[in-house]
Every structure is written in C-alpha cells, then in structure tokens.
Amino acid sequence: MKPEPSDEELEQWLRTHAKATVPDDGFTHTVLSRLPAKKAARSLTWKQIAPVVAILSTLISLLYPFLDTLEALNRTLAENPAAAVGDTVRIAGWLCAAASLVVVALALKPLSFVWKGSLGAWHQFTSAFRA
Amino acid sequence: MSTSNTDSSLVARVLLEDDREAFGELVARHQSAVRGFLRHLCRGDAATADDLAQETFLLAHRTLARFETAGRFDTWLLGLAFNLQRNASRKQRRREFEAVPEELPEEGPTPAETFAQKQDVAAALAQLSNEEQLAIHACYHQDLSHPEAAALLEMPLGTLKSHLTRGKNKLREILSHWSLHS
Numbered sequence: 001m002k003p004e005p006s007d008e009e010l011e012q013w014l015r016t017h018a019k020a021t022v023p024d025d026g027f028t029h030t031v032l033s034r035l036p037a038k039k040a041a042r043s044l045t046w047k048q049i050a051p052v053v054a055i056l057s058t059l060i061s062l063l064y065p066f067l068d069t070l071e072a073l074n075r076t077l078a079e080n081p082a083a084a085v086g087d088t089v090r091i092a093g094w095l096c097a098a099a100s101l102v103v104v105a106l107a108l109k110p111l112s113f114v115w116k117g118s119l120g121a122w123h124q125f126t127s128a129f130r131a
Numbered sequence: 132m133s134t135s136n137t138d139s140s141l142v143a144r145v146l147l148e149d150d151r152e153a154f155g156e157l158v159a160r161h162q163s164a165v166r167g168f169l170r171h172l173c174r175g176d177a178a179t180a181d182d183l184a185q186e187t188f189l190l191a192h193r194t195l196a197r198f199e200t201a202g203r204f205d206t207w208l209l210g211l212a213f214n215l216q217r218n219a220s221r222k223q224r225r226r227e228f229e230a231v232p233e234e235l236p237e238e239g240p241t242p243a244e245t246f247a248q249k250q251d252v253a254a255a256l257a258q259l260s261n262e263e264q265l266a267i268h269a270c271y272h273q274d275l276s277h278p279e280a281a282a283l284l285e286m287p288l289g290t291l292k293s294h295l296t297r298g299k300n301k302l303r304e305i306l307s308h309w310s311l312h313s
Contacts, residue, residue, distance in 0.1 A: 005303055005307065007299070010302060010306070011271065011299075013306075014267060014272070015271050020272075021167075022170070023163075024162060027158070027166070027184070028155055028158045031188045032155050034185060035151065035154070038149055038151065
C-alpha cells in the first residue's frame with residue numbers, strides 16, 4: 001500500500017486531475033435558440049409620451065392651487081387657528097390626488113420602460129466605472 | 132483580458148441592447164462550470180443536468196437585471212442552478228411519493244462496487260456523501276472561496292469546512308491505494 005497523499009498533493013489533484021471540462025457540443029446554440037424572440041428596437045412613441053405629458057401637466061396644474069391653499073393656511077393659522085380646519089382638509093385632498101397620480105404614473109407601461117432603460121444605463125455606467 | 136470581454140460588460144450589453152452574441156459568449160464561457168456542477172447535483176444524470184443547465188441560462192437571461200455587478204457572475208449562475216435543481220428534486224420526490232408510495236426505487240450498484248469496477252476519479256468521489264461531494268466540487272472544481280461556496284450551498288461556513296475536511300480525509304484513504312500522479 002502506498003503512503004497516504006499529503007494535503008497539498010490531494011488539493012492539487014482535485015484542482016487538476018479531477019476537474020472535468022464539459023465540452024459545449026452545441027449547448028450554447030441550443031440555449032440561444034430557446035431564448036424568446038428579440039423585441040424590435042424600442043423608441044418612445046406619442047402613444048407612450050402622451051400619458052406622461054398628461055400626468056406631468058396635471059401635477060403642475062395641481063401645484064399652484066396647492067401652494068395658494070398652503071399660503072392661505074399659513075395666514076389663517078397665524079390669525080385664527082380655529083378656522084384652519086377647512087384649509088387643512090383641502091391640503092390633505094391635494095396631497096391624496098397627487099399621490100394617486102404618482103401611483104398611476106408608476107404603473108403605466110411607458111414609464112416602466114423609462115425605469116428599465118435607466119437600470120440598464122446604470123449597469124453600464126457601474127461596470128465601465130469598475131473596469 | 133480586455134475590458135470588453137469581462138462578464139460585467141457582457142451583462143451590460145445584454146441588458147441594454149438585448150445582445151444575443153454577448154449572451155452566447157456568457158453561456159459558452161460558463162456552460163462547463165454550470166453543467167459540471169449540475170451533474171454532481173444530479174449524481175451523474177447528464178441528461179437531467181443538461182436540461183436544468185438550459186433552464187438555468189434561460190432563467191439567467193430573464194432575470195439578468197437582478198444580477199449585481201459587484202458579485203461574480205459564475206457564482207450567481209451556480210446559485211440559480213442550485214435552486215432550480217433543488218426545486219426539481221423536490222417535485223420529483225413528491226411525484227414518486229404520490230405515484231408509488233409503497234415501492235422503493237431499485238438500488239444500483241453501491242459506490243464501493245462501482246469503485247471496484249471502474250477505479251476512476253468519479254467513483255472515488257462517489258464514495259463521499261452528497262454534501263462532501265458538493266463542498267469539494269464548489270471549492271476545488273469551481274474554484275470558489277470557502278465563504279462563496281458556503282453561501283452558494285446555503286450552509287454555515289463551519290459546516291462547509293467540516294464537509295471538506297471529512298471528504299478529503301475519505302479521499303486520502305481511498306487514494307492511498309493508487310498513485311495521484313498516475
């Protein structure tokens with residue numbers, strides 16, 4: 001019987017002799033053929049841009065009355081705090097409307113396309129930076 | 132290696148441009164590691180392992196945006212493969228249990244018998260427990276560090292080291308009968 005191999009000999013053996021390379025044998029081609037069909041190059045269309053523009057303009061149109069109400073509330077609070085309830089409710093209403101619009105905007109496909117594009121660009125930026 | 136050939140830049144090309152050539156390069160580069168790993172997990176069943184390897188790469192393509200470029204791409208792939216194999220194995224066991232609850236599958240030749248017949252590397256490794264084989268495969272065949280292998284196999288670092296030590300001790304005993312340099 002031969003002496004038992006040392007730890008280094010065993011590790012070296014495991015790293016070299018026991019390491020089997022699996023030949024490709026068309027595996028890569030098979031995987032590529034099973035990938036879903038490539039999507040056509042995407043660019044922003046009016047159908048995608050229109051809802052984004054509509055949401056942004058609504059948000060902006062909400063902003064001015066909101067600021068006015070905020071200012072009114074500020075004044076009322078200084079002069080007569082008890083009368084500020086109406087303005088506070090109105091401001092809460094503005095905030096709810098704005099939040100709903102943001103939720104709708106996030107759920108819209110045209111915007112999800114923008115998020116995905118940003119994610120890809122971020123990947124490219126970070127990998128280039130690391131390299 | 133040029134910058135354009137790093138895994139991260141290939142991943143970025145796939146994400147940004149849906150570049151099939153870049154994904155093909157990733158598959159060609161890592162198919163051997165993934166298929167070898169799955170063959171170990173499937174205990175030599177090459178057909179099942181290759182099916183799972185295909186599913187692994189298809190899943191990788193679908194979920195590539197979740198890959199964090201700070202990590203190693205091959206480790207991420209092996210993690211996907213490990214999870215897919217575990218799920219497939221669970222489903223298989225459930226099917227067998229539901230189909231023939233009273234019949235046990237026929238046992239093939241024991242690892243010791245196989246070793247006596249073949250006297251080869253695979254048979255020597257087959258005499259180790261599943262966990263010992265996986266630990267050795269991850270650390271020495273896939274060249275993962277101990278923490279990486281422990282994370283991949285979802286076991287504590289200390290447990291991985293125990294499996295490695297026990298596996299190597301068994302191998303040392305088995306291999307003392309024949310030269311490592313032959």
